[in-house]
Amino acid sequence: MLASLILEECRIQHDEQLYRVKLWQEGNSAEVIGLHDTGNRLSDPYVHAPVHILARSEAQALSLKPGHSRLIPFSTVGVPDGLMEVWTIDAMEWAGGRIEHVVIGIAEDTLFEGKDYRLILSAGWKRIS
Numbered sequence: 001m002l003a004s005l006i007l008e009e010c011r012i013q014h015d016e017q018l019y020r021v022k023l024w025q026e027g028n029s030a031e032v033i034g035l036h037d038t039g040n041r042l043s044d045p046y047v048h049a050p051v052h053i054l055a056r057s058e059a060q061a062l063s064l065k066p067g068h069s070r071l072i073p074f075s076t077v078g079v080p081d082g083l084m085e086v087w088t089i090d091a092m093e094w095a096g097g098r099i100e101h102v103v104i105g106i107a108e109d110t111l112f113e114g115k116d117y118r119l120i121l122s123a124g125w126k127r128i129s
Helices: 002-014 056-062
Strands: 018-025 026-035 049-053 070-074 081-094 097-107 117-121
Touching: 018 056, 018 117, 026 049, 026 056, 049 056, 049 081, 056 097
Parallel strands: 026 117, 049 097
Antiparallel strands: 018 026, 018 081, 049 117, 070 081, 081 097
16 A cells, blocks of 8 residues: 555656645645646636636535635637636645645536546646746
């Protein structure tokens, strides 16, 4: 068991696309693996910030309040005119830094099925730290 945890940590550290990330909201936290997706250019038009996309099941640990969310427009292959629910959370941190007032959008868990990650990081996330 310990050997598999060490191997997993080494794989994460050596893969420039995957990061161990901790999200914070009002004292609650969720630790997830995030994929740096250079194609994720989703931005919140109301606060002019990049949007990171989190699996719904992981978002439960943050106890996000429904009345504090907003809907933003998005489009993808197969969903040309969608709306995504987003929240501005307190912070996101990783081994290389911390960002305060982070926008996360919530996606259904099916988006992450068979994947090693539960968070899709915005294309420019490391530049804003």
